[in-house]
Amino acid sequence: MRMLRVLLLLLLTTAPGHATPWYPVAVTADGRPLSYQPLPAASQPWRICALLPQGKDRYWWGVAWGLAEEARRQGVQLGIYEAGGYQYPDMQRAQLTRCIQLAADAYVIGAINTSGLCFDIGQLHKAGVPVIDLVNRLDCPGVTAHARGDxxxxxxxxxxxxxxxxxxxxxxxxxxxxxxxxxxxxxxxxxxxxxxxxxxxxxxxxxxxxxxxxxxxxxxxxxxxxxxxxxxxxxxxxxxxxxxxxxxxxxxxxxxxxxxxxxxxxxxxxxxxxxxxxxxxDSPVLQARVAIDLAVRALEQRQLPGLVSPPVEMLDRQSLPRFDRSRLLPPDGQWMIRQELPE
Incomplete structure (x- = not known):
């Protein structure tokens, strides 16, 4: 009987999707407090391209991990590209071109600068392709929604x-x-x-x-x-x-x-x-998770807010022990995720 209980516990704790849900989460959406609840799953395996400015530290490792985890949970396909640093806007533009050639269904962009990708984003908007601004701020007409801190x-x-x-x-x-x-x-x-x-x-x-x-x-x-x-x-x-x-x-x-x-x-x-x-x-992992959900909502023509921001939390030696680090960092042993968008 004791062995049966142990086996049952192992099954429960290792079953897919058993990880503690990240939602609902308190955010500000279009200037108002909201308990954010993502979709339970996408209706189909949409193909989403994510562009990040760099992957040199665990801030962006956390962003990439949050993107990948929410894409997995919702059942969508995801490509993650990082430009190598803020001094390489041409690389980010080339990566966007690559995803356009692969005909991604939607884009999540942590931009190197506010306007360098605006022409391409305008073309995507004309084609009805959603673009979600992540973390860094895009000032381009045609951006569908924003998931970023303040x-x-x-x-x-x-x-x-x-x-x-x-x-x-x-x-x-x-x-x-x-x-x-x-x-x-x-x-x-x-x-x-x-x-x-x-x-x-x-x-x-x-x-x-x-x-x-x-x-x-x-x-x-x-x-x-x-x-x-x-x-x-x-x-x-x-x-x-x-x-x-x-x-x-x-x-x-x-x-x-x-x-x-x-x-x-x-x-x-x-x-x-x-x-x-x-x-x-600014809880960048949460921003990344929300960005994937916003992309799926846009693809499925569901209602979505224009701007979602996690609350700003001040961390010092007194408050840090109470802070949920999974909002900021990937798990120990998780490196930067870079992956090609499946064709």
Whole structure:
């Protein structure tokens, strides 16, 4: 009898689809709170092409994993392509062309910049092909719907945390956002500009650059060389993580404290170690899951919202233990997923 119970338990826990559902989930949809419930399954195995800017860190690994998991759950076919970095818009355009040649039924695009793919997206719109904007922001006519966080709100939350931590005293904050033409950077700078009005914060620009280790390491070093007395540095995840390692190695040379504009695996580890104070998260895995559902809804001519955003959550050493990391990161051992769209 005991053996029968063990076998039954094994069957239940290993059966396909037994994973804990990610839904319903609290989001903002077209400006209103919503408990988001995806479709139980697609009506047919639609072919969806997903384009991502890069696959160099677990932020985008998580996005790719969320896309793949929701595609599997809904029973649709999925191609996942990543351009190799924000400095390769031509590669992303070529990957879009490849998917158009493969006659994908719908597209999910984490764009390198806001307008570089607009011509092709306009042609897809004329052909009645859905395009879902994911994470980074597209400003193209013809985009069907958007699944993305609010980077303006994230920048405001990060600066608000800094102001609270500094107890309102006058402070100088270094700023390293990321690539200048990315929609999420533009949104972050808009939010930051609004939050700075009437504050006692002096923002010190550190320059723009792709969010890879080499580029951000150079920008961090240059900024700290010019401004060794910065009170805080607010930057993209690569900048914040490199600065954390640099400041730890430098001992008491700098008094700068760190806050990241968004979270990834390295930033979470730095928060746990006390090297970074905090970071907001936009739950990119959830955005990816929602994006697949929006694509299926559009293909099946179901009602769908125009913009779905997970709430911004501020993570520090106190809140991090309560945070569900599956909203942000793939499981341990899960690497970046790259796969061709089946013909």
């Amino acid at each position: 980077f303006a709100a994230m920048a405001k939350a990060a600066l608000g945390y800094i102001q609270q931590h500094s107890a309102g005293r006058p402070i100088r904050v270094g700023w390293l956002p990321g690539p200048q033409d990315a929609g999420w950077v533009r949104d972050a700078e808009r939010g930051l500009a609004e939050a700075l009005v009437g504050s006692r914060v002096t923002l010190v620009a550190g320059g723009y650059g792709a969010p890879d280790r080499a580029t951000q390491a150079r920008l961090v070093r240059e900024l700290l060389a010019r401004e060794p007395q910065l009170d805080y540095l607010l930057g993209n995840a690569e900048a914040a993580d490199f600065a954390a390692q640099l400041l730890r190695a430098s001992g008491t040379r700098y008094r700068t404290q760190l806050v990241a504009l968004y979270a990834n695996e390295s930033v979470l580890a730095d928060i746990e170690a006390g090297l970074i104070l905090a970071a907001p998260t």
